[in-house]
Amino acid sequence: MSAALAFRPRTLAAWWPAGLLAALVACAILAPWLAPMDPDRQNLMARLKAPGFEARGALYLLGSDELGRDVLSRVIHGARVSIVVAVSSVLLSGVVGVAVGMLAAYLRGWVETVLMRLVDIFLSIPAILLAIITVAVLGPGFINVILVLALTRWPRYARVAYGQTLALADRPFVRLSRAMGASTPRVLALHILPNIIGPLLVVATLEFGLMVLFEAGLSFLGLGVQPPMASWGAMLSTGRNYIATAWWIATFPGLALFLLVLSANLIGDRLGDLIGKGR
């Protein structure tokens, strides 16, 4: 055991949400090895069986769903959808949003006007409208769910990045490097980004949790990943129709989703405290 661990057990303990998140991510990565069954394998003779049900040597540890699929295997595989969708959409919207925000604040003038009005426009279009249109134009599917989420969320990063960059753009070190002929990408990447990354990380962590919930919401509205792919959101929205008769279908993915979002929220909260700025 290292000295740091021994000396600061309380600080470390405060980071348990990170451990939880790591465990869920590991679960997603190792899904094919962890899951006891094929998550899409149906068995119409074993529909809606309670946890612990056993048939022909197969043990349904967390029960079976409305098509006789193993809930445990689907929960494990569902981690992939939730986490990959959330990570990708946060990355995509973060990169685009931050770039737009920084450029607008740094270059000012007509670039600022055009970009920030574009941000306003996207903020005013209902997310659900964008979702339906994306699915109608590009077709349904996993990649397009990510695209939908990124399309609706990038303006938020743009807003934060814009505000933060504005405050920095007139600082002496930025002016100096500009005067010395540094290119715009260079100034933004080397001088501005490192100084605004903190608050952006906080936003991104909180957005991560939100994206997991959004993906679930899209599934509820029939716009999520394609069946039969297992996703926590899809399992929850189907399973809520079975609460009285087969509580396990929704409860286990619900619990997993809750833990994922909660850990992201707690980490974001903690990061925010560290940086000294709430959202």
Added chain:
Amino acid sequence: MGRFLLQRSGQALVAIFGVVTLVFFIQRLTGDPVLLLVPETATQEDIEAMRRTLGLDRALWVQYLDFLRDMASFDLGRSYIRNAPVWDILLSRLPQTLQLAAGALVVALVIGLPLGLVMALTQGRPVSRVIMGIVLAFQSLPTFWSGIMMILLFGVTLKWLPPSGTGTLAHLVMPSIALGLLSLATYARIARASVLDELSKDYIRSARMRGVGTGRLVRRHLLRNAAIPVISITALEISQLLAGAVIVETVFAWPGLGLLTVQSIAARDFMVVQAVVLLGAFVTIAANFAADILYTVVDPRVRLTKS
């Protein structure tokens, strides 16, 4: 001041125009309402005839010019599906949406702000962490799940509240909570941060040294000064509440604008979608505008021209 207002209004109008134009064109990329309107047995000729009746067979730019002309005279057009003026449909849904947004705001403010205050005052103690954990937990459940659970518990098992629908104050309780819980953590966090910020300032320290009690401090100084961030976040939340209530409205059969939006998009009822988006854009921009003005009322030190 006057020039600032003018400039801002001008930019707002441009943004609204952009939104509406964008929505006009992109939603027409997704097909049209005709196939949903006609019976399954309708022939290709029936379908074409219906398309002509609705004017959807015309060139896109002709339809757009038509739309702009109507806009200019504040005519929002007619719903294809309901065959009624869009204005009437919008106005019939607005009160429901406002009620729900108000209810959710009350829930978020009445619970969120005191929790934030308590967290700030107990900063560093386990109480603070526990409260934050609970608040964040509320935010970590999908609404379509927590909503049906509330209905089953309070509506079916305990029979304390009507399970769905509108009409009485009792109907408003569950949807407001379901929607309000989402914003609650935001408020708690903001309240905590701004109270902590104020607590570290000199005037509070000196007041404390003079022996002014916590309760008095909170009432006389803290709340007032912590109000600004709360106002600005409320402006953002209001537009969120108007647009983001879709799932709550679906689960609780609450006929607000969110549900109308989803149903209209699902039916490709273009005119209604455009109108809702237009209204949403107005509200978003107006709320932010109102927030700016409120700052000056709450705290005279802030002047509009500064921004």
Added chain:
Amino acid sequence: MKTLRQGLYTSAAILALSLPAMARDLTIDLSGEPATLDPHQQWNPDSYYVYRNIFDNVVTRDNDGTIVPQIATEWEYTSDTELVLTIREGVTFHDGSPLTAEDVAYSVSRIIEPEFGSPQLGQFNSITSAEVMDGNKVKLTTKSPYPALLAQLVKLSVVPKAIVEEVGTDAFNEAPVGSGPYAFDTWDKGVSVTLTQNGDYWGDMGPFETAVFRAVPDAATRIADLQAGAADLVVGLDSDGALQLAGNPDVKVLSAPTERVAYLGWNVDKPPFNDPDLRRAASLAIDSAGIAEGLLGAGEVPMAQLSSPAHFGYAEGIAPFEYDPEQAAEIVASKADIAATPVTFATAPVFDQRVVQAIQQMLNDVGFDVSISMTDMPTYLAAARAADRAERPELSFGRWSCACQDADGIAYPLLHSGSSWSRINDPELDSLLDEARTSLDESVRQAAYEKVHQIVREQYLTRPIYQAAVLYGANAALEFTPTANESLFLNRMSWSE
């Protein structure tokens, strides 16, 4: 005035909450609100469930599905293209004015007028004119002999000419006046429509003083409403939802076989289903009984033709489809190169996703490569009815209802090469379908349909799976017999004592 009224409703609602025992009124949860209450302006179930109680139709079907008099007491073909209706005497609209042959003729003329733009135009545009004869008779003239005419008139509501012309279309939609057993009272937009009993109705009016149709989009919420006693009848239940109601003595599940035939349609112009052997293999892979009984289990019956016993044109003796996945796998293996073509299974949320996913698995199990593409309804419809037949989906699942209980309504659109749904181009089928569509001789029509079903069965042109059932959740005290055409007539419901 309006606020006073609303206030009264609010207090009434509170009263109703505190006195659940006095359940003389009826509350029905639908999934959406009516699009319009003008019966000629739309075509969707949430609308006609409501307005068919406000308006009388020209004729109707009894609970067994037989066409019986309503506003027309008698009908007679005076030639192959002319039908004369005798109009019931003594019927009045809710404003007290008498319903005359004039109103019936007006209602027909209104809906077939292209300028009026009714979405239902296609159901009635084989009628060319409606004229009043001898005071209480109406003569309908059709373009050509049209055997489905009476079945269509089941869906034609009679509106009062004088009122519609006086107030105009918009106002009539806001406050419709009909002659039915229930009169329009209020329409709380987005929430509910309230009807009150028409004490002067000429026939049976049912026991309810008022009836409220509410819009509740979420199926789980509708079930909760029923369990909480907030609703007396809910639609859109499936067998798994019905399970939730089991063991609750206050509620019950009602079901009936419908005129919907669930089928798997494929595009016979594109691989792999352009190959008859592979169509047969796919058919062998599908376990109709497993889906109907094991998965659904609400009274669905396996079917081997695009008609149910509830339809005219149902053929006895069509051999059931075999289920033999081993043989299917062998066929697929012998044609592995074609069978490996990826297949898109187009669907929308409105179709039962349990069935769609089960079919996908059954097909993939024998070696096909099927993936599901779920989009919203307009996107699905645009693909399913694409102008170019080859563009229509390789695979789709449907539960077809024409609301006409005639084989023409299913077989023609799904099989005739001229229809925008059809993925089939077979001259023999076309001529049989045309013959059956234009003959008034029932035996000629029956023979044609039997042949159609036989051809479809032999060549696996589509794969009928089962006759769908409809399920309702109801208060235990509500007496209601669901029918094949899924109608909700209030005057056929009552409270048991």
